[in-house]
Amino acid sequence: MNRNPVMPFIIIMVFGIGLMFLLSFKGLGDAKDLAKEKEGGEKTEETESASASPEDIYKQNCISCHGDAYQGGVGPALKGVGDRLSVDEVKDVITNGRGGMPPGLVEEQNIDAMAEYIHGLK
Numbered sequence: 001m002n003r004n005p006v007m008p009f010i011i012i013m014v015f016g017i018g019l020m021f022l023l024s025f026k027g028l029g030d031a032k033d034l035a036k037e038k039e040g041g042e043k044t045e046e047t048e049s050a051s052a053s054p055e056d057i058y059k060q061n062c063i064s065c066h067g068d069a070y071q072g073g074v075g076p077a078l079k080g081v082g083d084r085l086s087v088d089e090v091k092d093v094i095t096n097g098r099g100g101m102p103p104g105l106v107e108e109q110n111i112d113a114m115a116e117y118i119h120g121l122k
Helices: 005-040 045-048 054-066 087-095 107-117
Strands: none
Touching: 054 107, 087 107
16 A cells, blocks of 8 residues: 655645634734724723732832842842832832833832832831
8 A cells, every 4th residue: 555655745734724824814803802902992911000019010020130039139139128218219210210220110100109119128
C-alpha cells in the first residue's frame, strides 16, 4: 500500500488556511468591540483603575521596581519613606518622578491617596 508523500503537506496547508480564516473572523469581532469602547460604550481596564485602591495601584505600577514587600530593588525601598519625606514631597515624587522613576505612573485623582499610602508605610 503506497501512500502519497504530498498528502501530509496538503493536510497542513488546509489546517493553516482554516486557521487564517478563523483568526480573521476573530479579529473582525474584536474590531467591533474596540470601536464600541472608543465611543465610550464599555468600561476599559484603564477607567476601572482610576478608582483603584492605593495598594492595587502599587501592585500594578510600582511593584516591579520597589519590590513586593516595599524592600526596594531597582528603585529605593519605600518602607520608612514617611520618616524622610513629607506627604507633599512624596506627592511631588509621584507626580514629577525622580532619578530613574518616570512621572505619570499614577493618575492625578489617585495621587493624594497614593502619597498618603506610601507615607504611612512602616
